[in-house]
Amino acid sequence: MDLPISPPLPPMLAKAVKAMPKGDLLYEPKWDGFRCIVFRDGDEVELSSRGEKPLTRYFPELVEAAKRELPERCVVDGEIVLRKGAKLEFDLLQQRIHPAASRVKMLSEEMPASFVAFDLLALGDESLMEVPLGERRQRLVDTLSGVEAPFHVTPASDSYELALQWFEEFEGAGLDGVIAKPRDIEYMPDKRALFKVKHERTADCVVAGFRWHKSGPIVGSLLLGIYNDQGQLQHVGVAASFTMKRREELVEELKPYLAEDLSEHPWGEWAKQSEATVDRMPGAVSRWTGKKDLSWVALRPELVVEVAYEAMEGNRFRHTARFRRWRTDRTPESCTYEQLEVPVAYDLDDIFSGGAGS
Structure with missing residues (x-):
C-alpha cells in the first residue's frame, strides 16, 4: 500500500x-x-x-x-x-x-x-x-x-x-x-x-452484588438491577467509577447486606445463562469477556443507588454507569423501567440524506 x-x-x-x-x-x-x-x-x-x-x-x-x-x-x-x-x-x-x-x-x-x-x-x-x-x-x-x-x-x-x-x-x-x-x-x-457532549441521565437501581477489584480485596464495581414488567430483577450493568479510598469504604458499607443463600437471590441462576442469551446475568462468560474473571459477591437486593448513565442499549446501560448517591428513601421495588426517559424517535434516513441541515 x-x-x-x-x-x-x-x-x-x-x-x-x-x-x-x-x-x-x-x-x-x-x-x-x-x-x-x-x-x-x-x-x-x-x-x-x-x-x-x-x-x-x-x-x-x-x-x-x-x-x-x-x-x-x-x-x-x-x-x-x-x-x-x-x-x-x-x-x-x-x-x-x-x-x-x-x-x-x-x-x-x-x-x-x-x-x-x-x-x-x-x-x-x-x-x-x-x-x-x-x-x-x-x-x-x-x-x-x-x-x-x-x-x-x-x-x-x-x-x-x-x-x-x-x-x-x-x-x-x-x-x-x-x-x-x-x-x-x-x-x-x-x-x-x-x-464531545453526550447525554447523561440518572436512574435509581437496586444493588444486588459486587465484584472485587483486580488489585485486591476492595470493591471493583457494583452490580445494578432494575425490575421489569414481570417483576424480575434485570441486570442492567455496573457502576465502577470510584477512588481507591472509596472502594475500601464500600467493603464495610456492603458487608451487612451479604447474601448467605444464593437460592434466595434473584440472580442465583445466572450460571445457567448461555452466551447467546441477551439478558445474561453477571458472571456469564462470552467471547467479549474471554478469560476475564467475572465472579461476583451476592448482596441482598435491599440497597438502592442513584447512578448517571448516557443511554440504554436494549434493556441495559450502554456504558458503565457512574455512582451518584445512595437512595435510602427509595424501596427496591420502586426501581422499574418506567422511570427511564425514552428518546423521541428520529428517522436515520433524514440524517443520512442531509435533511437535518448542514
Missing part, C-alpha cells in the same frame, strides 16, 4: 465537556459505532480501528463498497455503524466481530454495515494532516459528494443553535451526542483535541 499516510494510524479523539461549547467550531453528530480509518490504494483496502487493529476481515461489504465509492487513493476517517430500521444498533454491530469467516460472511449479507465519513486525511499523493480542519471538511464534501450507500458524509454545521437541536433530536435515531471541532486545527493523532 503506497499512500502518503500508512496504517495503522491512531485517530484524533475528543474530550468530554458538560455543555455545548461556543466559538469558531464545526459541529457534527456523534455516531455510535466503531471508529475506523479507511485506507484505499487501488484494489487494496484496509479498515483500521481506534486501537489500530485491522477491522478489514469483519466488514467485507465495506471493503467492496470502498473500491466502488471512494477515490482511487485516499485515507478517510469515520465511523462504522449498523442500522436496524430507522435507528442505529450498537449491539448488532458488536456481533460482527466474530472469529468464524463463514459467520462474518453471513452477517455481512444479513445485516450490512454503513460507513459515515467525517474527515479526509489524504488524497492521491497529498497528505492533508496539516491542513486546517475547516479546509479538510470542504475537501471531504467536494471529494465524496457523489458517494452512495453504504458510504455517507456526516452532516456538519457552524450553527450553535442547530447543534443544540441535533443533540436533542438525533438521540432518537441512536446517535450518541454532538462533537465540536475547532476549525483551525490540524489532524492530531491520538490527541483529545476535539470536544
Whole structure:
C-alpha cells in the first residue's frame, strides 16, 4: 500500500465537556459505532480501528463498497455503524466481530454495515494532516459528494443553535451526542483535541452484588438491577467509577447486606445463562469477556443507588454507569423501567440524506 499516510494510524479523539461549547467550531453528530480509518490504494483496502487493529476481515461489504465509492487513493476517517430500521444498533454491530469467516460472511449479507465519513486525511499523493480542519471538511464534501450507500458524509454545521437541536433530536435515531471541532486545527493523532457532549441521565437501581477489584480485596464495581414488567430483577450493568479510598469504604458499607443463600437471590441462576442469551446475568462468560474473571459477591437486593448513565442499549446501560448517591428513601421495588426517559424517535434516513441541515 503506497499512500502518503500508512496504517495503522491512531485517530484524533475528543474530550468530554458538560455543555455545548461556543466559538469558531464545526459541529457534527456523534455516531455510535466503531471508529475506523479507511485506507484505499487501488484494489487494496484496509479498515483500521481506534486501537489500530485491522477491522478489514469483519466488514467485507465495506471493503467492496470502498473500491466502488471512494477515490482511487485516499485515507478517510469515520465511523462504522449498523442500522436496524430507522435507528442505529450498537449491539448488532458488536456481533460482527466474530472469529468464524463463514459467520462474518453471513452477517455481512444479513445485516450490512454503513460507513459515515467525517474527515479526509489524504488524497492521491497529498497528505492533508496539516491542513486546517475547516479546509479538510470542504475537501471531504467536494471529494465524496457523489458517494452512495453504504458510504455517507456526516452532516456538519457552524450553527450553535442547530447543534443544540441535533443533540436533542438525533438521540432518537441512536446517535450518541454532538462533537465540536475547532476549525483551525490540524489532524492530531491520538490527541483529545476535539470536544464531545453526550447525554447523561440518572436512574435509581437496586444493588444486588459486587465484584472485587483486580488489585485486591476492595470493591471493583457494583452490580445494578432494575425490575421489569414481570417483576424480575434485570441486570442492567455496573457502576465502577470510584477512588481507591472509596472502594475500601464500600467493603464495610456492603458487608451487612451479604447474601448467605444464593437460592434466595434473584440472580442465583445466572450460571445457567448461555452466551447467546441477551439478558445474561453477571458472571456469564462470552467471547467479549474471554478469560476475564467475572465472579461476583451476592448482596441482598435491599440497597438502592442513584447512578448517571448516557443511554440504554436494549434493556441495559450502554456504558458503565457512574455512582451518584445512595437512595435510602427509595424501596427496591420502586426501581422499574418506567422511570427511564425514552428518546423521541428520529428517522436515520433524514440524517443520512442531509435533511437535518448542514
